[in-house]
Amino acid sequence: MSYANGARRRGVRALGAAGLLIGLLGAAPAVAGPPGGAEPRGGPLLAAWQPASGAGAHWEIQSPGPQARLQDEQNTIDVFQALAPxxxxxxxxxxxxxxxxxxxxxxxxxxxxxxxxxxxxxxxxxxxxxxxxxxxxxxxxxxxxxxxxxxxxxxxxxxxxxxxxxxxxxxxLTPIRVRSGRAPLAVGQKTVAIGNPFGLDHTLTTGVVSALGREIVGFGGITIRDMIQTDASINPGNSGGPLLDSSGYLIGMNTMIYSKTGSSAGIGFAVPVDTITRVVPQIIQYGKVKRAGLGISFVRDEIAASVGIRGVIIESVQRGSPAAGAGLRGLRWARDGSVELGDVILGIDAHAINNYDDLYNALERYQAGDTVTVKLQRDDSLVSVRVTLKTLD
Missing domain, CATH: 2.40.10.10 (Trypsin-like serine proteases)
Structure with missing residues (x-):
């Protein structure tokens, strides 16, 4: 994953523009007529080809008028004209x-x-x-x-x-179209991406929803779940642009691609609109996202894994926090200077917790005031504790 600031992760690239790259294409050869005088076959476009007057050495194409456009073609035009602004x-x-x-x-x-x-x-x-x-x-x-x-x-x-x-x-200002309560996305639905790849402003590409529910590690190091995968051509500079459906409504925000070269390989990912509509109003109101939490600090996942512990090790508990009120325990220093393990979080309600990524995504489903069951490993026992979550700064 490569971002505008140069950070890298394997295989997946975010789409901050790096500069203008324009490939030089060789001049296309003249189009000759079918061999042996055969008539062209195909849809309306080929049927519009007519032999030129004279010796018949070449063909001329007649551009179809707006009334002859295919329905899908006209839909793409309509979506672009409405949402490009x-x-x-x-x-x-x-x-x-x-x-x-x-x-x-x-x-x-x-x-x-x-x-x-x-x-x-x-x-x-x-x-x-x-x-x-x-x-x-x-x-x-x-x-x-x-x-x-x-x-x-x-x-x-x-x-x-x-x-x-x-x-x-x-x-x-023409606001993006966002409509709540739309039918769930389906694989195969048309997608329309508008953005500025390589600095080429308001470039349009189309494709389909290739897959749903992808889990991709994002810029913040946390897995973004329910990502939309699309084959609409997405390149550096498309980051942050809208991914639209055939009705012109926002379904996601183009974020990253899977590519070994840095250019589109037909595998792009977009943050889903449900996440956007949940997060953006909070940023506008507070400058950040206020989320419900336990009020703990934790031991890094790498350290937990190195000592063979699955789950989130509580390092310390904040005073006055939900975790403190519920009696959750952090690490303790023994008299001999060694560290004694406190509680290890293994689950939140029905959500298994194997690492901090799981804990973060599980807690995001709740609001302040919700009471959850926290499943813990405490000494040699499995313990379940009820905790009422609070909004934490």
């Missing part, structure tokens, strides 16, 4: 100094995004805007080619979602 180009700039020490802003990364509302909120991938460099600024270019400075509202790295805000007239 909702798609934006996101640019990341960093302040540097030239040899004379004058401050300059230079491009440091780019990607796609989409307009969330007429107040100017822009949704994109977190890895598109992540830099870790002080002085980083952002800009957003709309479909009308006007560019506005943007400020970062907040983000959720674990779900690779970020929100920017621009001060643009509402008349220039």
């Amino acid at each position: 909702a798609t934006v180009f996101v640019n990341q700039l960093q302040r540097v100094r030239d040899f004379s020490m004058r401050p300059l802003e230079v491009p440091a990364g780019a990607g796609s995004g989409f307009i969330w509302d007429r107040r100017g909120h822009i949704v994109t991938n977190y890895h598109v805007i992540a830099s870790g460099v002080r002085g980083t600024t952002y800009s957003v270019t709309l479909f009308n080619h006007k560019t506005y400075p943007a400020r970062l509202v907040g983000g959720e790295p674990a779900r690779d979602i970020a929100v920017l805000k621009i001060d643009a007239p509402a008349s220039e």
Whole structure:
């Protein structure tokens, strides 16, 4: 996985734009007529070919009018015309100094995004805007080619979602279409991707839903579940752009591809719209996602695995937290200086917990005030404890 900041993971690449790469194609040869005077066969497009006047050495194509377009072709056109104005180009700039020490802003990364509302909120991938460099600024270019400075509202790295805000007239903003209560997606459904691959703004590609329920490790190191797999051509620069259905409604946000070369191999992944609609309103309101939790710190999974322990080892329990109220135990120091194991979390309700990734995704299903059954390994016994979750900062 490769992100705009250069971090790498095997096989899967996120789509922050790296630059403009245009392959040079050789000139196409002239099209000759069928051998032996055979008539062309096929659908309406081939039937529209007519022999040129004269010796019949070549053929001419007659472009069909709008009334002759295939239904699916017209649908693609309609979706693009309606939703391209909702798609934006996101640019990341960093302040540097030239040899004379004058401050300059230079491009440091780019990607796609989409307009969330007429107040100017822009949704994109977190890895598109992540830099870790002080002085980083952002800009957003709309479909009308006007560019506005943007400020970062907040983000959720674990779900690779970020929100920017621009001060643009509402008349220039076309929000993405999001409709709740739609029928579940099905493999084989048409997908439409709009974005800025290699900086080529508002590029359209189409495909189908290739698979559902994929689990992909995201930018934040946490598995993003229920990812949509599509064969719509997605390339660097498509990150943060919308993945739409044939009705023009948002079904996901293009996030990463599986590729050995960095360009599209027909295997792309999108964060599902259900995750987006749950996370984005919280980022807009709080600048982050407020989630229900136990109030614990934990031992890293690698350490737990190295000593042969399955589950999440509680390292410490926060004072006044739900875990403290329920009597959960962290590590203890023995008099001889050794460390004594406390509780190991093995399950939350019906969800098995093998590592922190499992715990994170299990707790995300709940809200503050929900009471869950936490299954623990305590000494040599299996213990179940009821815990009422709270919102944790």
